[in-house]
Amino acid sequence: MVAQRSAAGPAPGAFMDEVIAATPGGASHLELCVQCGTCGGSCPSGPDMEHTPRHLFAMIRAGMKEEVLRSNTPWYCVSCYYCMVRCPQEIHITDIMYTLKRMAIKEGLYRESSAADAPDFSETFIDFVNNYGRSFELGLATRYHLRHHPLTAVRKAGMGLGMVRKGRMDLTPKRINGIEQLQAILAKARELGAEDGAISQGGRQ
Amino acid sequence: MSAKYGYYPGCSLERNAIAYHQSAVAVAPVLDIEFVELDDWNxxxxxxxxxxxxLPAYALVARNLAIASRQKLSGGNQNQVVAPCSACFLNLxxxxxxMSDAPRLAANVNTALAAGGLSYKPGSVRVRHLLDIVVNDVGYDAIAAKVQKPLYGLRIAPYYGCLIVRPGFQGAFDDPEYPMSxxxxxxxxxxxxxxxxxxxxCCGGHMTQISEQVALELIRQLLQNAAEYEADAIVTLCPMCQLNLDGYQEAVNRHYGTKYHIPILYFTQLMGLAFGLPAATLGFGKEFVDAAAALNKIGVQPPPKPKKERAGKEALPMPEMAAGGLSHES
Structure with a gap:
């Protein structure tokens, strides 16, 4: 379908097409939403979301790109897949939430959402994975919490210390043997993602 | 001959959920199964x-699948990988x-893998959660035959969490809303x-890090439900669930003024006890919420605490923050 562009900006359907194209894994079925609200009713963090998934999908259809990408909804998604198994239209809701996170980062709009810290948690996590091939909880917790929650970092440190004392947290990260192989794979994937925009819209470069 | 499976422990089982790893490894020989850890997994x-x-997220996971598909296991279950962590299980x-459903995604992932000399053909590895293996491959009858010390009298709330039953990317082995295994x-x-x-x-997942209030309410609901049914312990099968319910139980009590004291144990730990294995080999003592009372109920002596608890749980080798609103303990 070729959307007709008005002088005011892209046609409403353009944003939905963009979201669908950026969601990998076959048909996401986003365009089939019937606004039944099963998703929002099933969502454990629904009460804390600025828009339920159903609401957000109506906004996507209406082309409200900025409002959608400024919403805290994708960041409050806990990836529990309740909505996805219950959706009568088999919409890949959880995957769409991940797509919206990536788009919000790309457009910089997450900073205006009430979940502005969330991307940095993800980025700190993946930094360790990129450098070591494994996650590193102590590094993640200290870097992220000292930056974003310095006041409560003291209490968090208490838990971290308990983790160390219980032998549940490493003091140094572990690096896999094939880290160079992994980095070559990830670099190639980033390069391909940049070329093939329909598969990857991510990255805050 | 024991049944061999590829084993993908995942980062949590290396350290934070070491009790899960230790108890899984301890019960495996009793169940006549053998884990072969994936070589240099990430x-x-x-x-x-x-x-x-x-795309890098998919390539990251696909490296593990490629390693699994290349790792030849002698004797049955070839190319079956066991993931004890629900998040690892889901991602793999x-x-x-x-990759099976989207050929272009598969092609791109394989181009990326080729940069590291690897490839992965979708559909060639079957990923299974540890609970699935235990109840469906070993089976309840075989397990019952191994029980030497039945855990009579212990009241257990069985907690599945989300990702083991939803959405079932390679086919669900239990009901997505009311599982029973x-x-x-x-x-x-x-x-x-x-x-x-x-x-x-849901246990709150990573919301403990992003918006703690949201997570605490979800954790509270789970603890409250278990408390109402007078459970001695909640049994889990996921490192994230264990950490949230165990590590944040004190935070929930502080936030809501509640007094929950429900130890959060792994199902493999209880299997080990029922099989008569010594508690010391099953990772007990790593939990924040002390399991001694629950263990005493079934006549198990909890392993001795490694060190005397530090006086004052909040005492830390760092300066107290003087900002307003923070309470000071003398």
Whole structure:
């Protein structure tokens, strides 16, 4: 379908097409939403979301790109897949939430959402994975919490210390043997993602 | 001959969920199964990598699938990989499924893998959760035959969490909303399985880090439900669920003024006890919420505490913050 562009900006359907194209894994079925609200009713963090998934999908259809990408909804998604198994239209809701996170980062709009810290948690996590091939909880917790929650970092440190004392947290990260192989794979994937925009819209470069 | 499976422990089982790893490894020989750890596996990306960059997130997981498909195991179950962590289980099975469904994604992932001399053909690895292997491959009857010390009198709330039952990317082995396999397993061990209507609800996942209030409420609902049914312990099968319910139980009590004291144990730990294995080999003592009372109930001596608890739990080798609103303990 070729959307007709008005002088005011892209046609409403353009944003939905963009979201669908950026969601990998076959048909996401986003365009089939019937606004039944099963998703929002099933969502454990629904009460804390600025828009339920159903609401957000109506906004996507209406082309409200900025409002959608400024919403805290994708960041409050806990990836529990309740909505996805219950959706009568088999919409890949959880995957769409991940797509919206990536788009919000790309457009910089997450900073205006009430979940502005969330991307940095993800980025700190993946930094360790990129450098070591494994996650590193102590590094993640200290870097992220000292930056974003310095006041409560003291209490968090208490838990971290308990983790160390219980032998549940490493003091140094572990690096896999094939880290160079992994980095070559990830670099190639980033390069391909940049070329093939329909598969990857991510990255805050 | 024991049945061999590829074993993908994942980052959590290396350290934070070491009790899960230790107890899984301890019960395996009793169940006549053998784990062959994937060679030089890497992190699955949890719920974070895919939020940042999609194709690298898929390639990250696919490296593990490629390693698994290359690793030849002698004797049955070839190319079956066991993931005890629900998030790892989900990510590995999801990447396989989406690569099968989306040829262009599969082609791009394979181009990336080729940069590291690897490749992965979608559909060639079957990813299975540890609970699935235990209840479906070993089976309840074989497990019952191994029970030497039935855990009579212990009231257990069986907690599944989300990702083991939803959405079932390679086919679900239990109901996505009201699963029963862990209930049956716990019953087989002799425990009294309490009704636990929230058994497949979310533990809050990474919300403890992003918006703690949201997570604390979800954790509170789970603890409250288990408390109402007078459970001695909640049994889990996921490192994230264990950490949230165990590590944040004190935070929940502080926030809501509650007094929950419900130890959060791994199902493999209880299997080990029922099989008569020594508690010391099953990772007990790593939990924050002390399990001694629950263990005493079934006549198990908890392993001695490694060190005397530090006086004043909040005492830290760092200066107290003087900002307003923070309470000071003298």
């Amino acid at each position: 992190c699955c990306g949890a719920t974070e990598y895919i939020a940042i960059d999609v 099975s999801k990447v396989d499924k989406y 862990l209930d049956r397993l716990m019953g087989t061990l002799g425990t009294t399985v309490v009704d636990f209507p929230v058994k497949a609800h």
